[in-house]
Amino acid sequence: MLYSFIVFIVVMALAGFILWVMSVAVAPKNPHPVKEDTYECGLPAPEPIISSINFQYYFYAIIFIAMDIAGVFFVLYSVGKGDPKFGWIFILFSLLLMIPLTYVMVGGNRR
Secondary structure (H helix, E strand, O other): OHHHHHHHHHHHHHHHHHHHHHHHHHOOOOOOHHHHOOEEOOEEOOOOOOOOOOOOOHHHHHHHHHHHHHHHHHHHHHHOOOOHHHHHHHHHHHHHHHHHHHHHHHOOOOO
């Protein structure tokens, strides 16, 4: 069981590396300047592009995604073979997830 998991991880890492090398080898080295332009709905932008990005809500989006994935883990653990000897790992996992959630709920990301 463990051997097949290690083989799977090695094969996936090797496949990812091969795909990355192929993308670097095939990518254009000197693209045309028109392809570097910024377009809005297929047309050139009428105004200069604003380079500053507001990251205010990205933190909340990341927390939402993390809690969504944690919810999937909770459901899989409760529906599947919830082995009691791994319960303390699950409790530790849920406590670690409560730290950023508490930070967001208290309002630690206000400007």
